Amino acid sequence: MQIKNRHIPIAVAVLTLVAGIRLGTAATQEDQPTDRGKKDFVEMGCFQCHGYQGHGGRAGPRIAPKPLSLEAFTRLVRKPPNVMPAYSPKVISDEQLKRIHEYLKSIPEPPEVSTLPILSEE
C-alpha cells in the first residue's frame, strides 16, 4: 500500500506531461487561419444562427461556402439590416472577421443531390 502511494506523484507527473504534449500539438494545429476563424465563428456565436458550417440555420441565412466579399461581409456584420445583432470592432476585430471570412470560404460545397447513391437507386 505504501509503495503504491509513493507512485501516485509519478503517475500524476506522467499524466500531466502527456496532457501537455497533446495540448501542445493541438495548439500547433490551430495555427491555420481557417481554424482560428472557425474558433471565432463559434466563440462569437455566429454558429447559433448560421449553423456550424455557415450553411444557414433557423434564424440566419446561408453564408458559406461563398460569402460576400470581405468588405461587404465586414460592413454587414458591423451594421446588419434587420434581425442580426450588430458586432462592433470592440466585440470582434477586423482581423477576426477576416479569419472568419477565410474559414467560411474554406468550407466545401455540399454534394449535388444527383451524386448521392441512395437517391439514384431505382
Ligand code: HEC
Ligand atoms: C441572432 C442570430 C444571428 C447571429 C448571432 C449572427 N447572425 Fe448573421 N445574420 C442573421 C440574420 C437574421 C441575417 C439576415 C440579415 C438580418 O436580418 O439582419 C444575417 C446575415 C448575415 C450576413 C449576410 C448574409 C448575406 O449573404 O446577405 C452575414 C455575412 C452574417 N450574417 C455573418 C455573421 C457573422 C460573421 C456572425 C458572428 C460574428 C453572425 N452573422 C451572427 C442572424 C445572426
